Each structure stands twice: as structure tokens, then as C-alpha cells.
Amino acid sequence: MDNQNYNKPILKNARKRTKNETSVLDYVPTAFDSLLGEGKLYCIQTHGCQANVADSEKIKGLLESQGFVETNIEEIADLIIINTCAIRENAEKKVFGELGRYKSMKLKKPELIVAVGGCMPQEEVVVEKLLKTYKQVDIIFGTHNLHKLLDYLQVAIKEKRRVVEVLSVEGEIVEDLPSARDSRFKAWVNIMFGCDEFCTYCIVPYTRGKERSRHPEHILSEVQSLIDQGYKEITLLGQNVNSYGLDFESREYRFSDLLNDLHKMDIPRIRFTTSHPKDFSTEIIDVLSLGGNLMPYIHLPVQSGSNKILKAMNRKYTKESYLKTVQEIRDKIPSISLTTDIIVGFPGETEEDFIETLDLVEKAGFEGAYTFVFSPRSGTPAANFDDSTPNEEKKKRLYRLNKIVNEGFKNGNLRFLDQMVEVLVEGPSKTNPNMLSGYTKHNKLVHFKGDSKLIGSLTSLQIVEAKTWSLTGEEYHG
Ligand code: SAH
Ligand code: SF4
Ligand code: F3S
Secondary structure (H helix, E strand, O other): OOOOOOEOOOHHHHHOOOOOOOOEEEOOOOOOOOOOOOOOEEEEEEOOOHHHHHHHHHHHHHHHHOOOEEOOOHHHOOEEEEEEOOOOHHHHHHHHHHHHHHHHHHHHOOOOEEEEEEOHHHOHHHHHHHHHHOOOOOEEEOOOOHHHHHHHHHHHHHOOOOEEEOOOOOOOEEEOOOOOOOOOOEEEEEOEEOOOOOOOOOOHHHHHOOOEEOOHHHHHHHHHHHHHOOOOEEEEEOOOHHHOOOOOOOOOOOHHHHHHHHHOOOOOEEEEEOOOHHHOOHHHHHHHOOOOOEOOEEEOOOEOOOHHHHHHOOOOOOHHHHHHHHHHHHHHOOOOEEEEEEEEOOOOOOHHHHHHHHHHHHHHOOOOEEEEEOOOOOOOHHHHOOOOOOHHHHHHHHHHHHHHHHHHHHHHHHOOOOOEEEEEEEEEOOOOOOOEEEEEOOOOEEEEOOOHHHOOOEEEEEEEEEOOOOEEEEEOOO
16 A cells, blocks of 8 residues: 555755746636535544645535534544644644554554645644654645645545645645634634745745735635625734735735725725735825724734844844834824744854843733743754854743743733723633633734624623733623
8 A cells, every 4th residue: 555656845946946937727617527525524624724724624624525524522533633843843743642542543444544634734744753653643734735636535434545745835825715604703814825935944935835915806705795794803814914015916905905906895894914024014004093993902922032043044134223113103093902932042052132122022011822832853054054052051940931921911911901992702611611702903802701693703801800811801891
């Protein structure tokens, strides 16, 4: 079964960038003799960022179009799919651990199909490891070909053959894929795919291909259809949304134009992620300052406060220019809530460099941050940089940083104490099923007691308590 002509990833090809215009394909479903998933259950695990969450909704859409029904009980599933993330070693370790469990499940139930997709298979080292030691995996596919999943399933189910197809290409745009969205009121909307930044620590440009923007008319019509279905909030997705449209050859249409057009539409809330500081232009800030359905919340990953480290990371901005952007945002949108991502222990980071990061965190006034210890990724430049800082020291830095970050988190919540806020009610609170929860315009989590009829609505609440990680609200009765 193993001497097939597999299509494996090639890191060298994944790095290539040409000037060729991205082709846009309309998804054409394969016509099968009978429904592939009739009477079959599937279970999907999603790791990583929102790009993967959105991809998983497309995978679900494809599966459900063939009659598969979702279950979250692995033991009864006929098909298990893991949509993987390669961003840090820990993320990968988790997946290999899960695959270990499926080995014994497959011994008991040989007809079980296990599929691994997403960012991990885009790495040469991962596919080699999967082929060598994880024979329980039937299908290996990548980020560029999830729209072919049903064809791969057909081969695995009907022909009982293993399928390995991972493309190391710049990528295309596939429109009209079905999507089974997790929420009835919050939706992800991809506005672009891939990344051309090549930050020296990051695997994403290798796993996701070149930066390619969806045409605005496709985005706007997707949003219109979400409005028609009653959606209340959209989050625009891209690895660097601020460079949206830079790849268009025959039109001048940028992220600020897209925000401007969406601002005029009848969707109550618009968010976006992720922003790259170097491309956060005055035009974008000016559009955001219109307010209305453009939410006063920006996630603006800074990674480090040391200019030496920022240069080594290939981030193309400085501590000073970052703080200048933050100032311009605060001047034009005074109530803005800012969060960030920070990597500690990047190769060559000294105590002085780290202090620069702490200083920047204080000055920028973040109200939250995702903080990480640097994890070397095979094939990226930083994996070969000299790194003499002991792991123990890196962990201490992470701890010191988190203490300051958490204070910012709490301060961000405190400023809403006694205020009225608007919350998009999502459902029962994860920590207390007797409470409901949802997010404010500034992306603050609020728990409150209320009727489940409120789920899916925008509700006004009075904030009566501000804790570090959440707010407590009450319905206002005059
Ligand atoms: N495109 C987004 C984020 C992508 S990954 C951006 O540019 O901001 C999310 C976060 O993971 C990054 O912001 C970074 O802080 C972190 N990250 C990426 N590669 C990493 C690595 N090798 N080690 C540790 N953290 C990493
Ligand atoms: Fe990775 Fe940098 Fe691209 Fe973000 S901008 S995905 S950190 S290479
Ligand atoms: Fe992970 Fe791929 Fe996203 S590596 S962070 S799932 S783009």
C-alpha cells in the first residue's frame, strides 16, 4: 500500500514567489455515483489560528454536502479529520499525541478513516514522519487542496488506498466552496490567503503560499449573503490584512477601500485580524475612525520592543514607528482597545532587549497579549540563528512579561465598570452554564444572567464588576 506515487511537500518550492497573477477558480463538486457519507459520522479537530477555523468550516461544508453528519464522539466516528497547525513545536506535539490514540482505535475498527490536513503536512519533515511511523493515517492533504478532500475520501473509502497529496505551490483562490459555519450570528470571512512577509521565525509563508487577495466583489457578496441570513458580526481574515489588494494588477483597491465599502453595509459588527504594523496606514486609521459598525478593537502584533530583535525577525518597523502608529490610532480613535502578540527568547535576545519589550508594553497600553517562547521551526532562517539563552531564562522572561500583560488586561476591563455596553450574546457561559456570555464592541468578555432568548442578539448591559479576565453585566432596568 505504500509504494504509491505520493505528492509530497518541497520546502524549497514553498518559498518561491513569482509575479504571476493568482487564478480564481469556482468550486465544481465532483459527481459521485452515490453519496460518500451516507449513514456515516465524522469528527473534526481544529488546531491553530482563525484561518484554520474557517478552513474547518469549509471541510465540514464539503463533508455535509455528501451526507456525512458531525459528531464530537470520536469512538463512534467513521471519519476523523485533524486540521493541524505548525506554528510552534507544542502545537505539533499535540497532534502526534492524538494520532497515537487513533492507532489503537483503528486496530479495533479497521474501516475508520483518519485524515490529516492543514499546515503540518505542508512541512517536509512532518510528511516523512507520518509516512514512516503513523501508518494509521489514510489521507494526508495540505492547505492548498482542501477543496479536493471529497475526491481523496472516495479513493480511501472505495479503493481502500492511502492518499498523500500536498502541494508546495503559491496557491490559487477557490470561490464558492460550501461552508458549514459554527455560529449563526458570527462569521469568518477570508479576504486573503497566504503571506509574503517571511518573518524569520515563522512557518506560515511556507505552509500557506503567497499572499493573494480575494476580489472585492466576491467578499462583498459573501457579506451580503451573511446579512441576508441574519448574521450580526463578521471577522475579516488574513495573515496581514493591511496589505490586502497590493497583489491586484488591474485595480487600485486596498484594505481601507474594503473597510469603507463594508462600513456602508447593514452588518452590525465588523472585525478583522491580523494586522501587520508596518502596513497600518493613515488611510486605514481614518476609515476606522468612522466608527459605527467598525469595531474599536485592533490586534496589532508587535513581537518585540527591541529594534535589534525586530530587525533580526525581519519585521520592517521599529519600536518608535510602532509607538507612533499606536499614538495615531489613539488620537483618532480615543476609546480603542489594543492587543498584541509577543515572542520572548528570540535568538540573541539579551536582558536589555527584553527590557525594551517590557517598556514598549507599558507605553503601548495593551489590553491583552498572546505571549510565546520562541520555537525554532525547521526550514525557517531563525531556526539556524545562534541561541545561547537557556530555556529556564526564557521561561522567567515569559513570566515577567505575563505579569505586566495581565495588569493591562485588568485595566482594560476596569475602564468599563459602571458603564453601559453592547454585547453580542453568544450562549451559555463556559464557566457557569447558568449565565450567558458574549463580547462587547471592544472585544471584552461579559457574563450575565439573562433569558436564553437573548442568544444571537445585541443586548445592552450595565457592567457591575470588572475582573482580570472578564466583566460581569446586568440587564438594565431603568
Ligand atoms: N500573521 C499574524 C500571526 C501569525 S502566527 C501576524 O503576523 O501577526 C501568530 C503568532 O504566533 C505570531 O504573531 C507570533 O507571535 C507567534 N509565532 C509565530 N511563529 C512563532 C515561533 N516560531 N515561535 C514562537 N511564536 C511564534
Ligand atoms: Fe508569520 Fe510574519 Fe506572515 Fe505573520 S506576517 S504570518 S508572523 S510571516
Ligand atoms: Fe497555525 Fe497554519 Fe494558522 S501554522 S497559526 S494554522 S496559518
